[in-house]
Amino acid sequence: MTNAVKKGRKKSRGIVRRSAKTIFAFFYGMPIVWIILTSFKQETDVFSTQSSLFFSPTLSTYRKLLTSSLFESFTNSIIIATCATVITLLVSIPAGYALARFSNKTLGIGLTALIIFQMIPQTATIIPLFQIFNKLGMLDTLPSVILADAALLTPFAILLMRPFFRSIPVALVEASQIDGASSWQSFSKISLPLARNGIATTATLIWIISWGEFLYAVNLILSPNSYPMSAILAQQVGGFGIFWPGLMALSVLASLPVAILFIFTYRLLREGLTLGAVK
Known part of the structure; x- marks a missing residue:
């Protein structure tokens, strides 16, 4: 096979890959574009064929949403996601190592x-958790959602952490123990630093999942004033229909923290998940 033929086939494969990526990007990107455009529309323009792309944008929906109650919901979501992530890591890191x-x-x-x-x-756990937190007097509080999210995500985090620790050469741990290090020192000074990419990857994924968790938030918190962002989204769906501009604007606002986090951790996630697949 000549070099010209090899180059031609390589070029053809490159064109096919780029075309496939473009098609996937289009199908994945169009819903996001539609959500963003709809958030700037009036309610009468949402399903109008004449104003699908060309319309007079308005910020009225965002002005209505940006109130103190929305910022409180943002705060609740941050508290739930962060605390659930910390609790999950405290359990999953030593369990994954073991x-x-x-x-x-x-x-x-x-x-x-x-x-x-x-x-x-997850739906099978709602009633038992509801009864448990009700007896403990924790119903309608953020800790109930935090503990429920942590319990839900801990098995996933353990299974995710295990390959990262398995990718660390056993010889390094054994060498430290030969030099007199205890099991805890080998874990804290050798394994933990080498697994930092895995820990950061797991923490990022757990935080994103906890941020968007809906079922526990809407069932364990009874007061709408204490809802996180995931539950606030459901309030845009009423008995008389759906307020689409409000739902889409809330979706954009709720997605911003996740998008920002993904932008800063994309390379870490890619490297961490690839490293975790070594063994």
């Missing part, structure tokens, strides 16, 4: 249990 470094029948059963827990529908 599952990666030690091998026995008990840990094998634990790993199987984690996989089974991941298959339990």
Whole structure:
């Protein structure tokens, strides 16, 4: 096969890849464009064919939404997502390390249990959690949602952390123990620093999922004034219809923290998830 033929095939494959990426970007990007455009429309212009792309933009919907109650919902979402992430990491990091470094029948059963827990529908846990938090006097409080989110995401975080710790060479840990380091020192001074990309990746994913979690937020918090952003979105759907400009504007505002976080952590996420797939 001549070099010209090889170059031609390589060029053809490149064109196919770029075309596929363009098509996927179009189909994924169009809903986002529609959401942003709709947030600047009047309600009468939402389904008008004449004003689908060309219309007089207005900020009236954003002016109505930007109130103190919206900022309170933002604060509640930040508190829930951050606290749930911290609790999840405190449990999943040592658990993931144990599952990666030690091998026995008990840990094998634990790993199987984690996989089974991941298959339990979230809706099946609503009533038990509601009754538990009601008896504890924690219903209609942010800690109830924080603990529920942490319980939901901990198995996922453990399964995500395990490959990162498995990718660390065992020889490094054993060498530190030969030099006199205890198990805790090997974990805290060797394994944790080497797994920092994995920890940051897991923390980012857990925070994003907790930010958008809806089911626990709307069922465990009974006062609309204490709703996070995910539950506030549902209020735009009423018995007489959907206020589309408000729903789309809220969607844009609720997506901003996630978009900003993704922009700053995209490279970290890509490298971390790739590293976690080594073993």
